Amino acid sequence: MTTGDDIKAAGDELTAILVRMRRGVAFTGAGISTESGIPDFRSPGGLWTRNRPIDFATFLSDRAMRDEAWRRRFAMEDAFAGARPGRGHRALAHLLGEGRLAGIVTQNIDGLHQASGVRDDRLVELHGNTTYAACLECGERYELAWVRQRFETHGGRAPDCLDCGGPIKTATISFGQPMPAEAMARARALTQACDVFLALGSSLVVWPAAGFPVEAKRRGATLVIVNREPTEIDDIADLVIHADIGDVLGRAAASAGTM
């Protein structure tokens, strides 16, 4: 982690970048939501160290793993349902409101950007949303309360779609599941047009999402990375800050006169 004077100098540099930013893009990962009580994947004690994710092919082919996926989801429900936007989410909502950010591209599935007041047309969810569910066959939407009630009254069995019998899954993109074409196109357009690309709280190892900061930099945008740990593309960034997002972004946005 960057410390003391380094963080202060880097924070001043970030403030200067935010002041001149006109069509920025914020690219957010699980690290922006840890302050809100939702663990990330790859930090020590993160979700990854407890349970390997269930990939899409396994979810489709193995009923027992489908049950297990829902058991894990409901075990996380208190964290997801109780989470409120943190300082990072709030700073980005302000930067959007000021017209400095053109949009937010998130890998997160927790709905916290919307909860901070960001409109759907300013937000791209690359990996979907875990706060509701849908049938994988016909697309029918299901609320989690309904899924949970069925799950609990049927001995922990994952329910099937009432209309077509297809598997019901949280509206998220699992490993091995095709990326949503429209979200990818919107994220690409934002990336290609931005002047500043802020990569916040992502280990930047999940592809194709991690390709966006590389693309932004290649097209001439200023690339800023704020993450507690080093990422694989720190070496191409214009500014790297290894510190807490809430501390750094909250302060920089306020100093830029935007909050």
Ligand code: NAD
């Ligand atoms: P990741 O777990 O791979 O990386 C998160 C990074 O954030 C880590 O490098 C960690 O050091 C850093 N970090 C954690 N707290 C921080 C803080 N307060 N300030 C600064 N840095 C902090 O997460 P990822 O890159 O987003 O990839 C994981 C995938 O898992 C994503 O695709 C996402 O869909 C999913 N996921 C989402 C959530 C969520 O919606 N909140 C939570 C866990 C996982």
